[in-house]
Amino acid sequence: MKLVGNSVELSASDLVGFLNCPHLSALDRAVAKGALPKPKVWDPLLEILRERGAAHEQNYIEHLRKAGLEVARIDGVDVTQQEIAQTLAAMTKGTAVIAQGALEHGGWVGRADILRRVEVASALGAWSYEAIDTKLARETKAGAVLQLCLYSDLLAQAQGIAPEHMYVVVPWSDFEPQKYRFADYAAYYRKVKRALLQFLADKQDEQTYPDPKEHCDICRWRVDCDKRRRADDHLCLVANISKLQISELKQRKIPGARVGTVDKFQGQEAPIAIYSTATSSHADAPRGMEFLYSLNRLNVATSRAKCLSIMISSPRIFEAECRTPRQIQLANAFCGFLEMARTLSL
């Protein structure tokens, strides 16, 4: 995402980023506006994947060259007027393969890995182009197809006709492209595009929150988002809590009730304290028995109540199979609580 004058210039990675997480689009817009610095995340694994991706693209280009096809490479990494003009010149000439072709229309830009000539008439002449992306993933992701949809859309503007197909080439395929029909994905692509433009126009980016997503593991913003969730004591920090439980708790807001991890309630009191364990048994505890049965945490969870302390959990949590004296000591506090409590089965 780039600010050009008063408008935002968007690319395929902005479209895919929005599909993965609207908060990511909000942070990227803040960078474009100069309100935030670019995140500095260096992940050696992602670096290796990037290098392998570049090598795979290069191998595919060599494969096409060996097949006798003329290849024109558009240098650079951005989409400047010069690179767009070079791409259009190569398309007008009818070059068989254009690597890293730069395209632009209506505030959207893209650099397709490969533009391949097909013998379908267009405004260029008796030929036109279709987009190919080289990918490493075993299973083609929705984002890869959306990316190709943007390139196909931009190609349609450049050559006056929408390409019929778009392709993904993966490493183990002997360079045999996987074929996707643009029309089968185009309406959904346009819907995501409209949603992103609406999101930016309505300034919804000012209200997003970094709720955890599948994409967080590889996101360049993960360090900042994690810091913010910790500072806010976000519910995702409750061990084993599910997305469904978080959204139920958010939706069923009880007036005056405070919800958070046990740690958040250190030093606080309330008439009623409800302690709900997201983990069902000691065997499921992702952070081990020491954490689940921690005496300090049980103490905070149950002693903050002035009148009534309620614990909601699976009965299996009281059936820990202890192998060491330390484990008995940990489970002992829960068993003591059970002896004092009135048990209700739901």
Ligand code: SF4
């Ligand atoms: S780290 Fe997760 S929440 Fe934050 S921007 Fe990335 S995907 Fe969104």
